[in-house]
Amino acid sequence: METIASRPLSLTKTPFHYCPGCLHGVAHRLIAEAVDENGLRNVMTGIAPVGCSVFAYKFFDFDMAEAAHGRAPAVATGIKRARPEMHVFTYQGDGDLAAIGTAEIIHAANRGEHISVFFVNNAIYGMTGGQMAPTTLPEMKTTTSPYGRKVDDMGHPIRMCELMATLVAPYYIERVSLLSPADIIKAKKAVAKAIKYNKEERGFTFVEIISTCPTNWGIDPIKARDWAKDNMLPFFKPNCFRDRGEGVE
Amino acid sequence: MSKVLMKGNEAVAEAAIRAGCRLYFAYPITPQSELIEYMAKMMPKVGGTFIQAESEVAAINMVYGAAGAGKRVMTSSSSPGISLKMEGISYCAGAQLPAVIVNVQRGGPGLGDIQPAQADYFQATKGGGHGDYRLIVLAPSTVQEFADMAADALDLAYKYRNPVMILSDGMLGQMMEPVEFRPAKTEEEVQELAKQHENWCICPNEDGVNRHHHEINSLEIDPLVLEKHVNNLFVKYAEIEQHEVRCEEYNINGDNEILCVAFGTASRIVKSAINDLKTEGKSVGLIRPITLWPYPYECVARALHKNVRQVYVFELNKGQMLDDVKIAVAGRCDVKFWGKVGGIIFTPGEIKEKLLECF
Structure with missing residues (x-):
């Protein structure tokens, strides 16, 4: 019998603790597969954020650091500069990266740090129980925008890829989603490209991954994906914003 | 080596480099700016890393990363900037990371002024950041001692895997005095220092029985595990109290x-x-x-x-x-x-x- 799929070596045997229907597990797997495929498992290190994926350091089977909320790009900078022989990525959610950690992500990108950033955007704070995120859509209800996000009062959602694309240094910026099997295959390509560029020391790579939060959105996982397709993707359009390896500016 | 006349801010930077510090992350603030400027000038000459961070917060988290990778690392600031670093200092203490933080104190509270003061004693010795932790705090009184403490602080930080603060002030930072430096560590010695910590730090791995999974982390979500972790920290602190008191x-x-x-x-x-x-x-x-x-x-x-x-x-x-x-x-x-x-x-x-x- 031929094994055609198995657990990536870069994942530990620790079961994911995520809610039913959550897509963090899929995102973790894509990263782990890409690390395995690039033969980087022994020189890879990841930075876990604060948020639902705070325990990511238990799930990846290589050295990991857990950062303070939003500080993962600074921690990644410190590790990469201290040990250039290591390959470093951060894994961050929308609250972590686009609210409390805005300064760290912008400046790590602007310095062109040789790290990869995987930014999982589900438009809500999951771990703390469904509060408004910087990427929460207009009129979307959360526990801290119970009457819907009023843009005149609470501001508009932030499009991080578009913001990052104003910077000169980043080498690769792409937004993908995990909302269907076809989307996951596309996402895998983007994640694998970021890891490959990381291996080749091309520069700063940034992949935004549109995801869902069935638990805090209060809708079942399949409907959550449909909801995200109908509501998130028109605002957060999947796109390759920059790929210097392919001449995309 | 003969004595040279130097500002405290520059002397402590030079001494840190000599003691094997090859990574320095900081943000400009008066009255410590000569320190960051000295590092900007000298780090490239020794193949080290200098980053002017986007904030004090980022700087201390870069320190967290570099210390987590087992390398000798330092940051510096003055009082208001040290307040910003307190989050990261608490994380360093929790994750047992060997970081050195220099505070060239100025008047406070708030923006205060830029003249010398000693008003961060509470912050340095009684917490400052959140949680049950201790910093080793060294207080120099001369430029010579300020410089010597750079090496001592790095040694102590690595001996105990704990952040160490050098609590100086704007007078010691700005004042020029004769200083005699200890011999500089060779590149081989600097490399060797990093190797000593590869049993816990982020570093290259291998397949097979020696494969490691090192975690740089201060999170223990299980209360019983966190209790044990904090108790272990205090066993370490008791050892420091027993062996490292200086006056x-x-x-x-x-x-x-x-x-x-x-x-x-x-x-x-x-x-x-x-x-x-x-x-x-x-x-x-x-x-x-x-x-x-x-x-x-x-x-x-x-x-x-x-x-x-x-x-x-x-x-x-x-x-x-x-x-x-x-x-x-x-x-x-x-x-x-x-x-x-x-x-x-x-x-x-x-x-x-x-x-x-x-x-």
Whole structure:
């Protein structure tokens, strides 16, 4: 019998603790597969954020650091500069990266740090129980925008890829989603490209991954994906914003 | 090596590089800017890393990353910037990371001013960041000592896997004094230092039985595990308290009628007053804590000779060390305090006047 799929070596045997229907597990797997495929498992290190994926350091089977909320790009900078022989990525959610950690992500990108950033955007704070995120859509209800996000009062959602694309240094910026099997295959390509560029020391790579939060959105996982397709993707359009390896500016 | 005339800010930077520090992350702030500028100039020359971070917060988290990778690393700032670093310092303490933080103190609270002060004693020694943790705190009183402490702080940080703060002030940072540097570590020695920590830090891995999974982490979500972790930290702190207390005894003898306690810049001025009084036949001793944590309680207690009728604490703040001195004295003698704030430094004449009131 031929094994055609198995657990990536870069994942530990620790079961994911995520809610039913959550897509963090899929995102973790894509990263782990890409690390395995690039033969980087022994020189890879990841930075876990604060948020639902705070325990990511238990799930990846290589050295990991857990950062303070939003500080993962600074921690990644410190590790990469201290040990250039290591390959470093951060894994961050929308609250972590686009609210409390805005300064760290912008400046790590602007310095062109040789790290990869995987930014999982589900438009809500999951771990703390469904509060408004910087990427929460207009009129979307959360526990801290119970009457819907009023843009005149609470501001508009932030499009991080578009913001990052104003910077000169980043080498690769792409937004993908995990909302269907076809989307996951596309996402895998983007994640694998970021890891490959990381291996080749091309520069700063940034992949935004549109995801869902069935638990805090209060809708079942399949409907959550449909909801995200109908509501998130028109605002957060999947796109390759920059790929210097392919001449995309 | 012969002595050179240098500012404290530059001397501590040079000494840190000589002691094998190859990574430095910081943000500009007066009165420590010569330190960051010196590092910007010198780090590229030794193949080291210098980053002017986007904030103090980012700088200390870069330190967290580099320390987590087992390399000798330092950051520096002045009081308001140190407040910003406190989050990261707490994380370093929790994750048991060997980081060195230099505070060139200025007047506070808030933006305060840019003159020398000692008003961050509480912040440095009693917490500052959240949670149950301790920083080793070294307080220099000369440029020479400031420089020497760079190496000592790096050694202590790695010996105990704990953040160490050098608590200096704007006077020590800005003042020029002769300084003699210790020999610089060779590149081989610097590499060797990093290798010593590859049993816990982020570093290249291998397949098979020796494969490791190192976690740089301060999160323990299970209360029983966190309890054990914090208790273990305090076993380490007890060891530090047992082995690393440092203080200077100045003119301490059985004739002392007054015992002064002062640290850093303040202690220099107290020494001048003591010398002056000595010529007038009045005996005053000084305990100068060099480690502010662990605090030299025993040294203060031992110096309470039978003729001492007054303990006098002098600080450039409103009496932040006073409670520690009272703990040491334990009611055996009256303890007075006098200090100046706002970045104003007292004079030997003012100290002498205060002491004469006790004779």
